[in-house]
Amino acid sequence: MKVIYSPQLMEEAAFRHLNHLERSGYRADYDEYHSLADPIYELPEDDREIAFEKVNKIFFIERLKLGDHVLRALEAVGLIPKRKRATRKAQLTAAALELDEAPGELAAEMGESSASIHNVPGMEGDSDEISSDDQLDPPTDNDSQIEGNTEDDKDNGEDVDDSVVAYDMIREFEERINEVHVKRAINKVDEGSNVLNRISGRPMIEMRVLASRFCNPEEAQELDAFLIQEFMHAKDMVDPEFDYEDAFIPGNPSVKNLITARFRLLWNIYVDSRLARTGIISTMPREARYREFDNFYRKIPEKQRRGIFEGIWQADKFTHEELLSMATDLESLMSKYVDDVDISEEERDYIHLQGSPCPLCKFPTYNWVDDPESICDEMVIEAIQIDFPDWENKDGGCDRCIEVYELRAGV
Ligand SMILES: [Zn+2]
Known part of the structure; x- marks a missing residue:
């Protein structure tokens, strides 16, 4: 070399x-x-x-x-x-x-x-x-x-x-x-x-x-x-086992950016944890990396969030594909590291996983409005409920739907 x-x-x-x-x-x-x-x-x-x-x-x-x-x-x-x-x-x-x-x-x-x-x-x-x-x-x-x-x-x-x-x-x-x-x-x-x-x-x-x-x-x-x-x-x-590929990331630019940022973070955690096991000091201490992780995955309840981070930290090997799918789809990250019993149905509903469908338009959603009531006029909530009688505020919606109903409600 x-x-x-x-x-x-x-x-x-x-x-x-x-x-x-x-x-x-x-x-x-x-x-x-x-x-x-x-x-x-x-x-x-x-x-x-x-x-x-x-x-x-x-x-x-x-x-x-x-x-x-x-x-x-x-x-x-x-x-x-x-x-x-x-x-x-x-x-x-x-x-x-x-x-x-x-x-x-x-x-x-x-x-x-x-x-x-x-x-x-x-x-x-x-x-x-x-x-x-x-x-x-x-x-x-x-x-x-x-x-x-x-x-x-x-x-x-x-x-x-x-x-x-x-x-x-x-x-x-x-x-x-x-x-x-x-x-x-x-x-x-x-x-x-x-x-x-x-x-x-x-x-x-x-x-x-x-x-x-x-x-x-x-x-x-x-x-x-x-x-x-x-x-x-x-x-x-260059590690065949990691099997790196220049992957196409689907979605609009903001989705792409989010997935790319999460992918980078997960890969960094994978790098840090291996360095830590061999006693090499990384660019960032583990706690700082957790805070970064924390920021991206705030919506997951604290206990499960810790569990996921811990699971990634302990993992011996990842492939490029595994990291990317965890970055793309929170469901795959959750299912890998969180036991179903650990998290109640209600909690899971409320998390609004990025990539899961908006209850209104059913499209995969990366930009959630978790609590529309807190930012919208009452008229907007009513307008949504006219179309979706079962919908409740805690179900949230994608930012586009909320915007559409704001327009419809004329606020
Ligand atoms: Zn929507």
């Missing part, structure tokens, strides 16, 4: 990160960046872009290790095999000692004499990983912005520890994703990921992320959670 970062992302992320370090009193990397970047303005105009890209890449990937967030997230969700920390660490310590003895060597590579290359205090939570494989392994690609996942076959013969137990399974996934493109998002709405070429057999993840997320090391956990959340969705999309 290849991970490719766009020049725009590397530029802005490195720039912001360095500025943040500088403001926090760590000038070394900042100064070094400028000592390399500033002379580029002396170059002929045509050569500048490539020269800047080179410097940005060195800082994004090697010096500031910002690409490690992406690699760690891919590792966490199992899209690439876990690197073996223990053995690596020993090698790294040895390598770091060598570096300490001969600081000139690495600096020479940069044509620069700064000795303080890694080890910005407090920069990363896990400073034991100051050096990554990418730096130790011989470069496999030329000077494009490619950071290969350098762990291929060579781990196979080595001692096996916990981190490689699921290697075969993970490897399958690794082969399903061909490339990961990480690009700069323009704004928050632009952020997110998608799997391209899913059908053609060379699937590629396109991830858009705000460069500002790379700026502050204290927000690294949020960045990691965001990347993991997105990669989990991408992983589902």
Whole structure:
């Protein structure tokens, strides 16, 4: 698998990160960046872009290790095999000692004499990983912005520890994703990921992320959670068992939006619950996710609502189709997680499940008026009851019918 970062992302992320370090009193990397970047303005105009890209890449990937967030997230969700920390660490310590003895060597590579290359205090939570494989392994690609996942076959013969137990399974996934493109998002709405070429057999993840997320090391956990959340969705999309399909969602735009929003929520819960079981922190704590769920399903009585959420949270596996049908049709969600005995006939009647028929026009209804009396004139209620003598206020109606009867009643 290849991970490719766009020049725009590397530029802005490195720039912001360095500025943040500088403001926090760590000038070394900042100064070094400028000592390399500033002379580029002396170059002929045509050569500048490539020269800047080179410097940005060195800082994004090697010096500031910002690409490690992406690699760690891919590792966490199992899209690439876990690197073996223990053995690596020993090698790294040895390598770091060598570096300490001969600081000139690495600096020479940069044509620069700064000795303080890694080890910005407090920069990363896990400073034991100051050096990554990418730096130790011989470069496999030329000077494009490619950071290969350098762990291929060579781990196979080595001692096996916990981190490689699921290697075969993970490897399958690794082969399903061909490339990961990480690009700069323009704004928050632009952020997110998608799997391209899913059908053609060379699937590629396109991830858009705000460069500002790379700026502050204290927000690294949020960045990691965001990347993991997105990669989990991408992983589902290439998992044959999940069986993702670009489904057609029926209905008018507001129905579509509602179903799409509910589908997204259910999928997020499915992602969160799996992460929670493996001890990975998600973008949102469970209670916050429940509140979101709460908002969408207010009409279901509290006890049953809890039960449904709990049921989804505990579920081991969902398919795309199951999630979508639960999002489309509340009845299927209810029947799956709520025992009939749990909910009285009367309660069930009153819920006005989205998608169930309006008692007046009989059309599947997503926008209910639960309590027409509270918003309509008495004349409207009377007009409805002339046509439907058995109808009571608590039966409610779709917003269109209520509107029609408002017109008829002349209010
Ligand atoms: Zn109606």
